[in-house]
Amino acid sequence: MPEEPLLAAAALKGRKEQEEAAEKLLSAVRKYTIFLYVGFVFTTLAPRVAVKAAPAAVASTQRFLAAGYDLTVTVAFFAAATLLLQALLARVLKPSTRARMTPLAAWPLAAVTWCCITSFFVNCLTFGDENVGGYGEWAAAAGASVANLDMSARTVRRHLA
Numbered sequence: 001m002p003e004e005p006l007l008a009a010a011a012l013k014g015r016k017e018q019e020e021a022a023e024k025l026l027s028a029v030r031k032y033t034i035f036l037y038v039g040f041v042f043t044t045l046a047p048r049v050a051v052k053a054a055p056a057a058v059a060s061t062q063r064f065l066a067a068g069y070d071l072t073v074t075v076a077f078f079a080a081a082t083l084l085l086q087a088l089l090a091r092v093l094k095p096s097t098r099a100r101m102t103p104l105a106a107w108p109l110a111a112v113t114w115c116c117i118t119s120f121f122v123n124c125l126t127f128g129d130e131n132v133g134g135y136g137e138w139a140a141a142a143g144a145s146v147a148n149l150d151m152s153a154r155t156v157r158r159h160l161a
Contacts, residue, residue: 029109032092036116043120047127058127071136078121078144086151089113093159106160110152118145 051058093106121141 028092029105032088032109033112035088036112040116040119043123047123051127071134071140074137075140075144077124078140081120082117082144082148082151085113085117086148086155089152090155090159093155106156110156114145114149114152117148121145 089110092109118141121144125137125141
């Protein structure tokens with residue numbers, strides 16, 4: 001019966017591989033969540049701190065933005081931010097043969113991604129409680145937010161299928 005020790009060793013090796021894959025997945029989710037949190041805090045606080053710390057620089061920036069704020073630049077910037085964050089979400093949710101995200105973990109992660117990018121859009125346009133964007137920029141932010149929500153849902157559905 002020399003096969004029994006081999007089967008036990010193979011089962012132990014399989015369990016170790018599964019545990020390593022699960023730990024790798026948890027590490028990826030943890031790093032992504034920390035990235036979202038730090039990005040959210042930075043994009044929320046930085047404009048408000050800048051207004052109080054350097055009002056002359058902020059006023060100069062606002063004059064520049066008011067003179068040259070272009071809808072196409074806004075749309076391109078928001079699209080790039082959306083695609084970057086969606087690519088990071090897809091990378092975290094990438095299916096694995098060993099460990100996979102459960103729907104209970106993937107859906108909240110997608111919702112937090114959507115909330116963070118929407119907050120980023122709003123903070124870019126308000127810049128420290130000053131409205132630097134026009135109606136077109138706000139419409140672009142709303143459109144990008146809706147597109148981001150749709151992309152988040154599609155990413156989760158595709159990676160959980």
